[in-house]
Amino acid sequence: SSDKDGDGSGDGKAKGRTVGVANFTLGGPYFNGMDRAIKAQAEGKGVTVISTDANGDAAKLASNVEDLISRKVDAVIISGGPLESAPAALNSLKAAKIPVILVDRKFQTGEYTSWIGPDNQRIGVQDGEFLAKQLPDGGKVAIIKGGPADNSIGLARTNGLKSALGKDSKFTLVEAPDFGNWGSDGGLAVMESLLASHKDLKAVFCENDAMCLGAQRAIANANLSSQIVLAGVDGQLEALQEIAKGGNYVVTGLNSADQIGRLGLDRAIEVLDGKNVEKDTVVDSPQITKQNAQEFIDKSKS
């Protein structure tokens, strides 16, 4: 059936290209931001986008990809979220000779055409180094994880932070026992529990901004805003605004869904145009602090 799809992409050119997007989940601002960015970029380029959502179910992702193939898309962008890999999806795409662009998430196994994403470890390190500067005489730093380590994105970020602060004896790191589930409500509840058992926290690192925003509120409710600073990851708009205010939300590392999404679609088109492209592209993740927050806000609004 693969040559059939060959024809598909052939007459596909004639009536404008179709790019399929396989989202592992759209249940979070980061991921549906990615999805929107791809669509927005496509409009400019006159490319049709068919986006699917697996609701966080790896099998559904595989079948969604199969559905996309049935619909004769010319290329598929996989926004794999926390997925480590999707061999089945990649295999069927390979069988159908359809190029695969991975955005944000690089799969450990399986063949893909090209990947565009951040260096999560790096972002963690950035936050760590910034906190080290922020807290010259060290102290207790809490870590709020998004979810289990089956999502190595969070793991990489935390490890980044640890590598920056861990070796410094001035700092003691405490991991919250419970997960924040990548959401603000989770971040709030976890932070509240943390504060109950650790009154002497100096800083909190969250594996994403959404959780940090919840944590920040918990700290505010406990009137500890002056004592505890927060460091997050992603560059979610609300976080940028907090940072710009110059409150206790001091730093985040940009992991721009918008930027990665747009680049992802461009990359797909390049591939379809037969250009030979870079296999892996790391999108740099500038550190965002009070100094530069406003410009990123303006950027994301424009």
Added chain:
Amino acid sequence: MTLEVRAVRKAYGSVEVLHGVDLIGGGGDVVAVVGANGAGKSTLIKILSGAESMDSGELWLDGQRLALRSPHDAQAAGIRTVYQELTLISGLSVTENLLLGRMPRRAGLIDWTEAHRRARTLLDEAGFSGIDPATLAGDLTVARQQMVEIAKALASEPRVLVLDEPSAVLAGRDLDALFALIRRLQERDVLIIYVSHRLAEVTELATSIVVIRDGTVVKTTEPALTSENELITLMAGRKLERIYPDARPEPGGELLTVRGLSRPGEFENVSFTLRAGEIVGMFGLVGAGRSELARCLFGDTRVASGTVHLDGAPVRFDHPAAAISAGLALVTEDRKRTGMVASMSVRDNVALATLHARKRGPLIDRRRQKATVNEMITKFDIRPGHCAALPIVALSGGNQQKSILAKWLLTQPRVLILDEPTRGVDMATRVDIYRTIDALARSGHAVLLISSDLAEVIGATDRVLVMRNGQISGEIRSEGATEEQVLGYSIREAA
């Protein structure tokens, strides 16, 4: 073959309900157990059938002491029971219900043809040939479900067959079929223990009669040596001078007038009137359509055609609430399914139809509600006394029935429809009920008494309407009417 029950005691929690009951019977005997509601008949039977354990006492079968730990033990010993409540599985065919746990197999799989064949023979042997083994039990009428229950009990060739008020839902031919069956079983040397409130049956069938009052055997006798009146006195513990009230004064004007009322498939062109101060009986065989008529009058099902007038004004009830507020009340025939709320207390059940009657602001006036309910409990002598807080399922069948009657009388109805109100109710309680409805009638209410009990349908009423196949097939003044006449209208073909 003899079964001996020696000094059986049983207490539920702190309340002892059987104080050392003795009973003896041999093969071919029909031992009738009679007693007031709550006397302990069903409890005794549950013990015989292994469903309940006794606290002390002994069971002997053929000189062997029985230790029944479960119904299964009892069945293994050859004791089979047909309970007061129907226990068929409505979702399964009659065949599967009859052969439950003993389905014939071929190569591990069920052999359906053989199964249906066996079921067929079981029903035939029991004399219930009218029932198709392939139909779902749930699709059968209450009466026929009862028959299947009995056939099921016979399937295991019991040596002792226990029947707890089997006749309660049977009438006419069905009842005859049952009696014929019992006689056949007697010849087969089966011991039958037969609980009933219908003393006529008892005296007709029994070889010996055991009268239980409040958990003790007050007399063991034989039909020849006793009379219905004596039995009633023994059961009640007091003399009931007369069962049915005296004739009432000439009734007043028409209160409820029904003209040409029809519901396709249920009843057709039914016309009758109820006059103020009159009690009208309605007899019919099971399936005649009386309950459907009652439900329709009560606004539970829509009138297809015909008219109903109340006090000369046309009425049309779209739901029971409308009927109730117009002054109708319906005591349904099926206590368990449509009469009571098993999960609730006696009090909640009695107050159910009048929740809005006693309120302080938006809230129920608990004190007044409690008082009213307790009044009814004493007025109807609902046992055990002070049972308002007990869950209604803790009451015996008859006392549950009284509670439901109490519920409806609290709505102060002008027209009271009773569908088999004395089903499973003992004589003393029946007399209470007759008195109550008589009092209602005398105070200008109208009562429609649906019953399958010939004696009562004539004795307790002024007129009797007879229904057959959904139509009124006859009307007789109760005065001087005979059971033959009434029964005649209910079966005879052309009226």
Added chain:
Amino acid sequence: MTSRRLTKPTEAMATSSSRWPRFIGGRRITPMGVLVVLLVLLVGILALSTDGFLTERNLTNLLKQMVTTGLLAFGMLVVILTGGIDLSVGSVVAFTGIVSAGLIADLPIPVAMAVAIAAGIGFGLINGILIAGFNLAPFVVTLAALTTIRGLAFVYSEVPISPSDPGFFSLGTAMVGPIPLTTVIMFAVFIVGGIFLSQTPAGRAIYAIGGNAETVRLAGISVRKHVVLAYAISGACAGLAGVILASRVGIAQPSVGVAFELDAIAACVIGGASLAGGRGSVRAAFGGVLVLALINNLLNLHGVQSYWQQVLKGLIIVAVILVQRRSQRRRA
């Protein structure tokens, strides 16, 4: 539901035999007794095994964190009493939260919140009408609602909404003396709700419907109306919970509230409510909420790893209902 009652004669039988003996001597033994013992036990363990427990902050957290489950549990109880179930509450929490946050752009805060709660009631009404009016299985109707309403939350706004107006947070953060306002609201709901269920005709009708809908109908009480009412109440509680949660977190997310219904149901059943309907008490349901909250607190304060927390939470819940069942047996 009617049909459910009819097809389950077992319930009635089981009831008369196994349940009833608990009533001997008039006095009714509610699962409350067991619950109280259990709560004392949990508190004891917490107080002794952790130093964090008795701190003011931790207790305040407990009070805050039980609000959502508490509100949902009360609504759920009302529905369960009718013999139904409401799986859609988690999605309603998400929807009402994001809508309230979205609306305050153009509406005064109280109005925005009121509108959101009204939406919750609306969803409840739809559930109720489908279930009572068309006599569909509550499980499936509310399951479908769960999916649909979650979708609608995302349709309303894919991205979280964090209102700039600080007034939005006040509901979630205000304190009444040492007690969070939201907790006071929850208690109010339980008290008023308790009175409603035990002292008003509608409340008694809801209990009765769970016991035997057919009988209730023949007693001239509209089963439909009361079942719809029950689901509307559940919707209202979910709406309130959603607004409170959003205001507490300060950010409304369309993805919030997944699986909230399960905790609410667990609370009711730990409180001895019967999913068959007709049985359950407000006090006991609140006890169930407390038990769950304390279990979480215990596991957190001991720093138990998250997935071990899940493992233990499940085991503890089973242990709890096991103890209850046993105790009922022993009294029997």
Added chain:
Amino acid sequence: MTSRRLTKPTEAMATSSSRWPRFIGGRRITPMGVLVVLLVLLVGILALSTDGFLTERNLTNLLKQMVTTGLLAFGMLVVILTGGIDLSVGSVVAFTGIVSAGLIADLPIPVAMAVAIAAGIGFGLINGILIAGFNLAPFVVTLAALTTIRGLAFVYSEVPISPSDPGFFSLGTAMVGPIPLTTVIMFAVFIVGGIFLSQTPAGRAIYAIGGNAETVRLAGISVRKHVVLAYAISGACAGLAGVILASRVGIAQPSVGVAFELDAIAACVIGGASLAGGRGSVRAAFGGVLVLALINNLLNLHGVQSYWQQVLKGLIIVAVILVQRRSQRRRA
């Protein structure tokens, strides 16, 4: 007078049949008829409104995609017939998947898979024993199991396991002619299961228990044994589904399978099973699985936007059960 009082017979029917439909018209109605019409309808719409539907690949996808729900739905049906419910299947899928993937490091693939499935059966047994042996509410027991087993999946391996040995994928990817092996397995389960339920004493006992457990006990049939059996079957199906899923996706994730139970239950009820127990058919349940699969396929092929998919899916499910209920009424 009568002539002037002509009322629409439909009106009368509606009320009367809603009362006890099974007593009028005599014959019982299977939801099968409705389902068939519905399926034909769906297929028709799909075939006409999309060009992708009738392609070989899409049909193969459909066959693959329905396997998990299919297997879970059969197990669920067996449990539902006893009047119970099994909410833990989604977690069992995750656990057995990750365990099978983990074990093939040291065990031959078939053995590893067998062990994983055995684990599924084990969980089912525990559920069954708690429910039947200690007579606890199935909803809560399996809800607790859902939590615990999910936790255990993560305890076994926080990180996803993707076996290097390609043999692991063969189960999930092999084809039997044009049909995926996994689909063949699912059909086999349905056929064997259908025979089990309709033709064996144990199967009939399971039906009977759902109808009236007391009666079954009196007939000398062990209710416990059969209820435990039912949950074991559900566990086995979930285990099989988990192994197949992992092998198909090529990577086992401890987080997979969330909310799978809901689709399985929905399938059963769309197939006309009664959650009160005693009523439901294997064929119809399979019909329910098909309906769900086709709905998903329809929404996907039309490229309906994700959130709208959820909205519509819920609405369509309600519509489906509504149609069924109505048709039952009319036939009654």
